[in-house]
Amino acid sequence: MVGGNPVSASALLRKLARKYKKTAPNFARAIVDVLRAGPVRAATPTVATSQPLDSETRLPLIREEHPVVLVNEPILDGAVESVLRQIVDEHRSRQRLLEAGLAPTRTALLVGAPGVGKTLAARWIARELDLPLLVLDLSSVMSSFLGRTGVNVRRVLDYARSVPAVLLLDELDAVAKRRDDTTEIGELKRLVTVLLQEIDSWPDGALLLAATNHADLLDPAVWRRFDIVLDFPMPDHRAMEAGVKAFLDEPEADGDVVALIARLYDGENLSRLERDVFRARRAATMSGTSSVDALVNMAKDRFARLPTSVRGPAAARLLETTDLSQRAVHELTGVSRDTLRKYSASTSGGTDAK
Numbered sequence: 001m002v003g004g005n006p007v008s009a010s011a012l013l014r015k016l017a018r019k020y021k022k023t024a025p026n027f028a029r030a031i032v033d034v035l036r037a038g039p040v041r042a043a044t045p046t047v048a049t050s051q052p053l054d055s056e057t058r059l060p061l062i063r064e065e066h067p068v069v070l071v072n073e074p075i076l077d078g079a080v081e082s083v084l085r086q087i088v089d090e091h092r093s094r095q096r097l098l099e100a101g102l103a104p105t106r107t108a109l110l111v112g113a114p115g116v117g118k119t120l121a122a123r124w125i126a127r128e129l130d131l132p133l134l135v136l137d138l139s140s141v142m143s144s145f146l147g148r149t150g151v152n153v154r155r156v157l158d159y160a161r162s163v164p165a166v167l168l169l170d171e172l173d174a175v176a177k178r179r180d181d182t183t184e185i186g187e188l189k190r191l192v193t194v195l196l197q198e199i200d201s202w203p204d205g206a207l208l209l210a211a212t213n214h215a216d217l218l219d220p221a222v223w224r225r226f227d228i229v230l231d232f233p234m235p236d237h238r239a240m241e242a243g244v245k246a247f248l249d250e251p252e253a254d255g256d257v258v259a260l261i262a263r264l265y266d267g268e269n270l271s272r273l274e275r276d277v278f279r280a281r282r283a284a285t286m287s288g289t290s291s292v293d294a295l296v297n298m299a300k301d302r303f304a305r306l307p308t309s310v311r312g313p314a315a316a317r318l319l320e321t322t323d324l325s326q327r328a329v330h331e332l333t334g335v336s337r338d339t340l341r342k343y344s345a346s347t348s349g350g351t352d353a354k
C-alpha cells in the first residue's frame with residue numbers, strides 16, 4: 001500500500017481506476033472497491049520514534065512524508081524547472097561534485113505568490129531523490145508554540161540533519177510577519193539568529209528548502225544566505241493549458257476549448273484552476289454531462305465575477321488571442337461589444353471587428 005500521505009494515495013488510486021476503466025475493467029473495479037472500503041492509510045506509521053516533539057504539548061513539530069506520491073507532475077516555467085532539475089542532479093551526482101572539491105546545493109529559497117507550486121516543487125524534489133520530506137510549517141509553529149519557537153526550530157533542524165531527508169521550512173515569511181509585535185521582538189530575534197546559524201552551518205550533502213510568499217518581508221540577512229533564491233512566476237498561458245489538460249485527465253480534449261478555458265483563467269494560479277476542474281468533473285459525473293462543458297460554464301461564472309476593470313481588458317485579450325468573434329467573446333464574458341472595442345483599441349491601436 002502506498003504509505004506516507006493518505007490523501008495523495010487515494011487520489012492516485014482514483015486516477016488509476018479511471019485510467020484502467022476501459023482497458024482492464026476488473027482491475028479498475030478492484031481499485032474502486034479498495035477506495036470504497038475506507039480511507040487509504042499508510043501501512044506502517046511513518047513517524048520515526050525520535051521525531052521532534054514540542055517539549056510541553058508533546059505534539060509533533062514536523063510533518064513527514066515518505067514516500068512522496070504526486071498525483072500530477074508540477075507544471076513549471078522552463079527556467080524554474082531547470083534549476084529544480086539541477087538541484088536534483090547535483091544531489092544524485094554528489095560524489096562527482098565532491099571529487100571536484102564542490103558540494104551540491106545545500107539551501108534554496110522558493111519564492112512566489114500563493115498556489116503557484118512551491119510546496120509541490122519541494123515534494124517533487126524529495127520524490128525525485130527518493131528521500132522523506134520533512135515539513136516544518138513556521139506559521140503553525142509560531143502560533144502554537146510561541147515562546148518556545150527558537151528551541152523548537154533548533155530541535156527540528158537537529159533532527160533533520162541527523163536523517164537522510166529533504167527539509168522544507170514552509171511559510172518562512174511567518175517569521176517576518178510577527179516583527180511588528182513588540183512583545184515578541186526578543187523571541188523573533190532569537191529565532192532569526194537560530195535560522196541564520198542553521199542555514200550557514202547546514203551540512204554538505206543535505207538539502208534545506210524554504211518557501212515564502214514574500215521574500216521582501218524577510219530579513220535580507222536571512223534570504224541572502226540561501227545558495228539559490230528561485231522565483232516562481234504566475235503560470236503563463238501555456239502552463240494554464242497544460243494544467244487544464246492534466247487536471248481534466250482528458251488527453252483527447254479539444255485543443256481550442258482547452259485554450260479557451262486557459263484564457264478564461266488568465267491571471268489565476270494553478271491551485272485555483274485545479275480546484276475548479278475537480279469541481280466541474282464531480283458535477284459532470286453526477287449529472288452525466290461533459291466535464292469540459294461544466295468547466296467552461298464554471299470559467300464563465302468566474303469571469304463574470306471579476307471586477308469590471310479587470311474583466312474588460314481580459315475579454316479584449318481573449319478577442320486578440322483566440323479566433324473567437326466579438327459576438328462570441330461577448331457571449332462568453334458578458335462584456336459589451338462597445339467595451340470590447342474600447343479596450344481592443346487602447347491595447348492594439350485599433351482592432352477591426354471580426
Ligand SMILES: Nc1ncnc2c1ncn2[C@@H]1O[C@H](COP(=O)(O)OP(=O)(O)OP(=O)(O)O)[C@@H](O)[C@H]1O
Nearest residue numbers: 073074075113114115116117118119120270271274
Ligand atoms: N505549478 C504547478 N503545477 C501543478 N500543480 C500545481 C502547480 N501549482 C499549484 N498546483 C496545484 O495546487 C496545489 C497547491 O500548490 P502548492 O501548495 O504547491 O502552492 P504554494 O506555492 O506552496 O502556495 P502557498 O504559498 O499558498 O503555500 C498543488 O498541490 C497542486 O495540486
Ligand SMILES: [Mg+2]
Nearest residue numbers: 118119170211
Ligand atoms: Mg506552500
